[in-house]
Amino acid sequence: MGQTIIEKIIAHNIGRESVKPGEIVTVNVDRVMLDDIMMPFIVNKFNEMGFKKVWDPDKVVMIYDHLVPASQQDDVRHYKVGDAFAEKYGMKHVHRSDGICHQLMTEAGYVKPGDVVFGTDSHTTTYGCVGAFSTGIGYTEMAGILGTGTLWVKVPETIRVEINGTLPENVMSKDVILRIIGDLGADGATYRALEFSGSAIENMTVASRMTMANMAIEAGAKCATFTPDEKTAEYCEIELNDFQKNLKGDADAVYLKTLKYQAEDFVPVMACPSQVDKIRNVTEVEGTVIDQVFLGSCTNGRLEDLRSAAEVLDGKKVAPFVKMIVTPASRKVYEEALREGILEKLIEAGAIVTHPGCGLCCGRTGGILSDGERVVATNNRNFLGRMGTSKVEIYLASPKTAAACAIAGKIVNP
Amino acid sequence: MEQFTGRVWVLGDDIDTDIIIPTEYLALKTIEDMKQYGFSPLRPELAGQIQPGDIIVAGKNFGCGSSREQAPEVVKALGIRCVIAKSFARIFFRNSINNGLLLIEQPDLHDHVKEGDTITVTVNQDVDHNGEKYPIASLPDNLVEILNAGGLVKAMQKRNGIHK
Amino acid sequence: MGMTIAEKIIALAAGVPEVKAGDIHTVNLDRMMSNDGTTHLTVDMYHNKLKHPHIADPKKMVFIVDHNVPSDSPKTAASQKKMRDFAREHNIDFWEGKGVCHQIMMENYVRPGELIFGADSHTCTYGALGAFGTGVGCTDLLYGMVTGTSWVLVPETVKFNLVGKLPEGVYPRDLMLTIIGEIGANGVNYQVMEFTGEGTKTLSVNDRMVLCNLAVEAGAKTAIFQADEIALEYLRERGREPKAVFESDPDAVYAREYTFDLSKIQPVAARPDFVDDVVPAKEVCGVRIDEAFLGSCNNGRIDDLRVGAKILKGHKVSDHVRFLVVPASQEVYLQAMKEGLIEIFMESGAIVMNPNCSVCWGSCQGVIGENEVLISTGTRNFKGRAGHPSSKVYLGSSATVTASAIKGEICTADQL
Numbered sequence: 001m002g003q004t005i006i007e008k009i010i011a012h013n014i015g016r017e018s019v020k021p022g023e024i025v026t027v028n029v030d031r032v033m034l035d036d037i038m039m040p041f042i043v044n045k046f047n048e049m050g051f052k053k054v055w056d057p058d059k060v061v062m063i064y065d066h067l068v069p070a071s072q073q074d075d076v077r078h079y080k081v082g083d084a085f086a087e088k089y090g091m092k093h094v095h096r097s098d099g100i101c102h103q104l105m106t107e108a109g110y111v112k113p114g115d116v117v118f119g120t121d122s123h124t125t126t127y128g129c130v131g132a133f134s135t136g137i138g139y140t141e142m143a144g145i146l147g148t149g150t151l152w153v154k155v156p157e158t159i160r161v162e163i164n165g166t167l168p169e170n171v172m173s174k175d176v177i178l179r180i181i182g183d184l185g186a187d188g189a190t191y192r193a194l195e196f197s198g199s200a201i202e203n204m205t206v207a208s209r210m211t212m213a214n215m216a217i218e219a220g221a222k223c224a225t226f227t228p229d230e231k232t233a234e235y236c237e238i239e240l241n242d243f244q245k246n247l248k249g250d251a252d253a254v255y256l257k258t259l260k261y262q263a264e265d266f267v268p269v270m271a272c273p274s275q276v277d278k279i280r281n282v283t284e285v286e287g288t289v290i291d292q293v294f295l296g297s298c299t300n301g302r303l304e305d306l307r308s309a310a311e312v313l314d315g316k317k318v319a320p321f322v323k324m325i326v327t328p329a330s331r332k333v334y335e336e337a338l339r340e341g342i343l344e345k346l347i348e349a350g351a352i353v354t355h356p357g358c359g360l361c362c363g364r365t366g367g368i369l370s371d372g373e374r375v376v377a378t379n380n381r382n383f384l385g386r387m388g389t390s391k392v393e394i395y396l397a398s399p400k401t402a403a404a405c406a407i408a409g410k411i412v413n414p
Numbered sequence: 415m416e417q418f419t420g421r422v423w424v425l426g427d428d429i430d431t432d433i434i435i436p437t438e439y440l441a442l443k444t445i446e447d448m449k450q451y452g453f454s455p456l457r458p459e460l461a462g463q464i465q466p467g468d469i470i471v472a473g474k475n476f477g478c479g480s481s482r483e484q485a486p487e488v489v490k491a492l493g494i495r496c497v498i499a500k501s502f503a504r505i506f507f508r509n510s511i512n513n514g515l516l517l518i519e520q521p522d523l524h525d526h527v528k529e530g531d532t533i534t535v536t537v538n539q540d541v542d543h544n545g546e547k548y549p550i551a552s553l554p555d556n557l558v559e560i561l562n563a564g565g566l567v568k569a570m571q572k573r574n575g576i577h578k
Numbered sequence: 579m580g581m582t583i584a585e586k587i588i589a590l591a592a593g594v595p596e597v598k599a600g601d602i603h604t605v606n607l608d609r610m611m612s613n614d615g616t617t618h619l620t621v622d623m624y625h626n627k628l629k630h631p632h633i634a635d636p637k638k639m640v641f642i643v644d645h646n647v648p649s650d651s652p653k654t655a656a657s658q659k660k661m662r663d664f665a666r667e668h669n670i671d672f673w674e675g676k677g678v679c680h681q682i683m684m685e686n687y688v689r690p691g692e693l694i695f696g697a698d699s700h701t702c703t704y705g706a707l708g709a710f711g712t713g714v715g716c717t718d719l720l721y722g723m724v725t726g727t728s729w730v731l732v733p734e735t736v737k738f739n740l741v742g743k744l745p746e747g748v749y750p751r752d753l754m755l756t757i758i759g760e761i762g763a764n765g766v767n768y769q770v771m772e773f774t775g776e777g778t779k780t781l782s783v784n785d786r787m788v789l790c791n792l793a794v795e796a797g798a799k800t801a802i803f804q805a806d807e808i809a810l811e812y813l814r815e816r817g818r819e820p821k822a823v824f825e826s827d828p829d830a831v832y833a834r835e836y837t838f839d840l841s842k843i844q845p846v847a848a849r850p851d852f853v854d855d856v857v858p859a860k861e862v863c864g865v866r867i868d869e870a871f872l873g874s875c876n877n878g879r880i881d882d883l884r885v886g887a888k889i890l891k892g893h894k895v896s897d898h899v900r901f902l903v904v905p906a907s908q909e910v911y912l913q914a915m916k917e918g919l920i921e922i923f924m925e926s927g928a929i930v931m932n933p934n935c936s937v938c939w940g941s942c943q944g945v946i947g948e949n950e951v952l953i954s955t956g957t958r959n960f961k962g963r964a965g966h967p968s969s970k971v972y973l974g975s976s977a978t979v980t981a982s983a984i985k986g987e988i989c990t991a992d993q994l
Contacts, residue, residue, distance in 0.1 A: 024554065024556055037437075037440055037441055037482075038482075038483075040443075041483065041484070045567055048567050048571070049567055049570035049571055049574060049576075050570070050571050050574035050575075050576040051570075051574060066437075067441065068929070069900070069902065069929055069931060069936075069943050069944040070943075070944060070945050070946075070947070070965075071650045071651075071942050071943065071945065072441065072945065073945050073946070073947050073948070073965045073966045074441060074442075074443070074947065075441055075945070075947070076868070076945075076946065076947030076948075076950060077441075077443075077947060077948070078441060080947070083898065096897070096900070097900065097927070097929045119481075120481055121480070121481050122431075122479060122480045122481040122505055124481070135505075136480075136481035136505050137481060137505065137508065137509075138481055138482075138483030138486075138505065138508060138509035138512060139483045140483060140509070140512040140513065140565070140566045140567060141508065141509075141512055141566060143567075143570070144566055144570055147570060147574070148570075148573075152556060186428050186475055186478055187428070187474055187475035187478065187501055187503065190475065190501060190502075190503060190504055191504050220475065220478060220503055220504065222504055275428060291659075320666075321662055321665075321666050321672065323648070323674055323675060325648050325675075331924060334924060334930075335921065335924050335925065338915060338920060338921060338924070339921070343915065344912060344915055344916075347908055347911060347912055347915075348912070352647065352648060352674075352675035352932045353911075353932055354648065354931060354932045355929050355930055355931045355932075359648075360648065362437050363432070363436065363437040363438060364437055364438060364441075364650070365648065365649075365650035365651075365942060365943065366648050366650075367648035367649055368648075368649045368650055368651055368652055368654070368655045369649075369652075369655050370652055370655035370656040370658075370659045371652075371656065372659075373655070373659060381430075381432070381479065383430045383432040383433065383455075383479060384430075384432070384433060384455045384456060385432060385433070385436050385454075385455030386432050386436075386437070388652045388655055389455075389652045390455040390456070438651075
């Protein structure tokens with residue numbers, strides 16, 4: 001019988017021909033990602049569990065991003081704990097100020113198609129963009145993996161999302177995934193894998209797919225999967241092997257359900273305060289006055305996102321008294337945007353360009369807001385209190401929409 | 415069969431991890447330091463009102479959002495005996511089991527219970543609310559194993575030959 | 579009797595032919611600057627303490643958000659919102675995230691001969707353009723905002739004769755730290771430091787800003803250079819005209835005079851926790867550091883970034899060091915991008931931040947933790963200034979700071 005992508009990855013990982021949804025299996029972990037905010041907790045649990053060594057230090061990637069640059073005195077403790085842990089157990093992959101964990105995991109080549117990867121952050125689903133099985137876990141389970149190299153998982157059912165056709169000019173993959181989340185609901189894919197296919201998906205860049213995989217968690221999904229193709233191979237700087245080439249849903253694979261979309265039907269949308277699945281067409285909320293715009297995060301802080309925003313902002317100015325904050329997703333993205341003149345355009349338009357990192361998205365610094373303020377943001381969550389007080393209203397949108405709103409000082413359709 | 419009775423706090427749908435413990439407080443040193451901020455974006459006074467043994471009854475998708483394990487740890491540290499919800503987000507679910515926080519899925523109770531009511535939970539069997547019984551399912555074996563060990567840390571300690 | 583530059587500026591602002599040290603005069607203020615450190619307090623007082631709230635001339639006011647940028651907590655966000663709303667309501671020039679206040683003032687507002695109040699102690703920076711800038715509290719600022727005037731006690735002036743030229747690898751910051759080390763943290767308390775002599779001709783306006791900016795660390799009310807051709811050229815480039823160009827009279831009265839030979843100055847460092855605890859930089863070499871900071875209203879200009887980038891090129895920042903590079907303004911940031919300096923910093927592993935005060939004031943964006951050591955081009959090394967009370971701050975030049983970031987311990991550029 002045919003299999004879905006996630007079934008193929010899990011079966012391959014445990015050396016079997018096939019697996020079925022609902023089965024509980026123990027997978028061998030190819031990579032783990034540990035972020036700064038969880039570091040002291042991971043290390044404590046690891047020590048408490050009584051492990052004497054890390055199963056494979058080369059498979060461990062440690063990334064400081066939520067707390068860089070430090071905004072509170074105690075933040076640096078997280079770096080120190082991480083550094084000491086890396087030193088003691090021989091971890092070499094430590095990124096101290098290179099950008100957001102999820103961006104670095106694929107960009108720096110830590111994740112390849114077909115890998116099984118876990119991270120201490122819910123947006124670990126991102127690596128599905130290159131055809132990996134990746135998902136977020138807590139720090140206790142991470143400590144367990146560091147000691148054993150394994151984790152139990154329940155093979156998820158798969159929801160297939162097929163999108164054919166060509167997206168309109170003003171629509172980005174962010175609009176697509178927001179619409180899908182709206183249709184599925186914030187828990188519509190809980191415990192399930194989302195498998196994306198269709199000609200619109202094939203035409204997308206890896207970066208655009210990353211945006212969608214990143215937000216799969218906002219529909220509750222365990223993971224998101226995309227079929228690795230030539231673009232994936234180029235992005236990962238590898239030649240696809242037979243197993244990787246075969247990572248596509250079989251015609252006779254069993255899906256829980258299939259959602260079909262025509263790309264031409266998509267329009268720019270926003271997730272309105274304060275639920276990720278409260279999706280409205282931008283035209284429905286047009287005219288709403290805003291105080292701030294945030295362009296960045298592991299969802300939409302990549303080169304193509306910055307480029308799209310810069311094109312909209314080129315030669316124009318951010319509206320008076322509106323603050324636009326741009327936080328590139330990684331050092332590499334920053335450098336590329338710098339060389340392309342994108343950062344210059346953004347700054348000349350009046351934007352504040354910060355050092356790469358999680359920035360405002362994780363709500364610890366980077367442009368926190370106050371009661372009654374409204375922000376249009378390109379990140380992944382608009383939860384109550386996520387960017388300041390519970391009286392802050394967060395609208396999630398694509399980089400193009402965000403840039404257009406920055407110029408207008410209110411919500412406008414790009 | 416294990417049985418306990420507790421006072422109910424009622425919360426809605428999609429109670430996310432940023433509500434359970436905002437990122438602002440995530441890097442505090444201990445869960446004890448954090449717990450006073452539990453649920454603060456939604457109900458700032460709640461953390462101070464919860465008494466040991468109380469039960470949270472919530473709508474769908476409880477614990478959605480981030481992988482922060484501080485969330486179930488804070489809920490547990492506040493003294494919550496168990497959370498009964500229409501459904502749970504998956505990372506939160508795993509994290510809770512790994513920390514020995516009991517989660518129970520029950521689709522109907524939320525629509526009938528009021529804040530301050532008292533309910534009696536018979537594990538793996540039902541929830542009793544004013545004589546009305548709401549059935550609950552039992553957990554898969556591998557989870558029961560972790561719960562029985564007292565959480566994942568204890569399970570790993572056992573594996574590593576540490577007895578505490 | 580002759581007057582000094584500072585006395586002439588006060589006389590003009592007071593509308594009197596002559597003033598002398600010790601006089602008290604009511605003056606018309608040319609400009610007032612307030613930043614997000616205290617503006618919310620001024621706004622609160624404006625709303626709550628005044629019977630007839632009124633702003634004398636909104637055009638004289640400049641509000642600048644630079645201390646916590648981007649905002650790092652609901653509290654700072656609320657203060658900044660208060661400031662933003664007030665500026666919008668009263669038509670006050672408002673800058674947010676565009677740079678450190680003093681740099682913005684110098685790039686856009688300050689004119690020779692002006693008397694400027696700023697609700698920030700480093701307002702003395704404006705003397706680099708022959709203006710009298712001085713720091714005040716928010717109550718004084720409020721009074722100035724409401725009335726357009728204030729009172730000043732005419733300070734004595736202390737003359738600093740500069741001779742010679744700084745050697746290669748030695749910077750105005752070394753010179754000023756040396757001067758402060760020599761005269762002490764209260765060496766010119768309530769006095770004006772007037773820099774003069776042929777040595778001043780070797781200093782650009784940016785160099786002069788470094789000197790004037792730190793004058794408050796010696797207790798000065800302000801510091802001042804004569805607005806010479808170098809200053810006027812800086813103004814012309816920015817399309818501004820002087821209000822008045824003054825020079826001190828030959829028979830002006832000075833409280834004291836010092837002479838510093840620039841050619842004798844060596845790289846120095848100020849040790850924790852006092853700006854006047856100045857020693858040759860060599861003496862503190864080898865101290866392990868956790869963070870290095872190149873930035874601030876003292877040393878975050880294009881010249882400083884050029885010095886840093888030149889040293890850093892081809893090197894990597896030490897693994898255990900966070901090297902914060904913070905341009906003083908968007909203008910500086912853009913210029914540094916165009917010159918390829920930002921690329922050098924990023925490729926070497928530095929943390930390049932948006933223009934803001936950063937760790938110089940230690941409240942957001944790069945604060946240091948328990949027992950950490952910072953070497954900084956910031957203005958102050960007071961106890962706990964950059965973060966945790968147990969942390970230590972050394973002050974050095976951009977060259978020393980960059981070299982230290984590479985080595986992982988305090989190190990002068992020539993020893994790298």
